[in-house]
Amino acid sequence: MSMTPSAQATSQYAATTGNLTARIALHDYGTNPQSWFDWLDERLPLAGDVLEVGAGTGKLWTHVDHLGRGLRLTLADLSPAMCERLRTIPGARVHQCDAADLPFSEASFDTVIANHMLYHLDDPVAALGEFARVLRPGGRLAVAVNGSDHLAELMAIGSAVGRSDLALGFNQTNSTAETVPGWLADHFTGVTVERYPCDLDIPTAEPILAYLASMAEEPLTPEQQSAARDIVQARIDAEGGFRVRKHSVLITATR
Numbered sequence: 120m121s122m123t124p125s126a127q128a129t130s131q132y133a134a135t136t137g138n139l140t141a142r143i144a145l146h147d148y149g150t151n152p153q154s155w156f157d158w159l160d161e162r163l164p165l166a167g168d169v170l171e172v173g174a175g176t177g178k179l180w181t182h183v184d185h186l187g188r189g190l191r192l193t194l195a196d197l198s199p200a201m202c203e204r205l206r207t208i209p210g211a212r213v214h215q216c217d218a219a220d221l222p223f224s225e226a227s228f229d230t231v232i233a234n235h236m237l238y239h240l241d242d243p244v245a246a247l248g249e250f251a252r253v254l255r256p257g258g259r260l261a262v263a264v265n266g267s268d269h270l271a272e273l274m275a276i277g278s279a280v281g282r283s284d285l286a287l288g289f290n291q292t293n294s295t296a297e298t299v300p301g302w303l304a305d306h307f308t309g310v311t312v313e314r315y316p317c318d319l320d321i322p323t324a325e326p327i328l329a330y331l332a333s334m335a336e337e338p339l340t341p342e343q344q345s346a347a348r349d350i351v352q353a354r355i356d357a358e359g360g361f362r363v364r365k366h367s368v369l370i371t372a373t374r
Contacts, residue, residue, distance in 0.1 A: 173236025
């Protein structure tokens with residue numbers, strides 16, 4: 120039986136940043152010359168006291184100049200390994216905590232960011248309630264999630280090599296571009312959705328195999344690795360690259 124979203128997140132992220140690093144690296148092959156993080160930098164409703172929940176390795180803040188903008192930045196993550204990395208972000212306060220049980224007083228922040236993390240939660244709706252609680256009246260929420268068809272070509276590889284856990288890993292919960300905007304209506308107003316215009320065009324098999332390995336509950340067998348490589352390489356040989364559809368959106372709303 121596949122693990123719950125939170126159990127999988129703990130398994131993959133508690134002791135290492137390597138799995139997340141492998142996943143981020145795949146997106147270096149995006150067809151949009153503007154990276155996801157630079158695209159976010161132009162759109163995030165940043166002001167005053169800013170909280171990022173599930174901040175991971177803190178890569179967003181290597182693109183967004185929080186110090187230059189005078190932002191008071193707080194970063195939170197459940198993973199000890201991620202928090203250790205986050206403590207290298209200049210000027211940031213770091214808290215190891217559960218997104219559904221934030222250790223902050225009501226109305227503590229002007230902006231809350233949840234960048235591709237809701238699908239790691241067993242109860243994402245409870246977390247949205249926490250985000251609303253810690254936001255000040257008029258504060259802004261920014262949530263990034265994926266559509267249900269995001270990276271479908273990679274999910275197909277998992278199914279083809281007999282590893283359903285790889286396919287399930289992409290969409291373990293229903294926290295998608297199709298569902299989350301509706302959930303926000305209970306706590307927020309002015310909900311807007313904007314899709315990031317980008318796909319992936321990957322020229323070699325290695326980044327894809329590393330990505331798949333990062334998703335696996337158990338290591339792929341040599342036979343499964345070989346089969347996955349053959350699928351990917353055949354597509355590259357035929358088309359000059361392995362094309363993967365992305366469906367990532369930024370959802371913003373007001374408290």
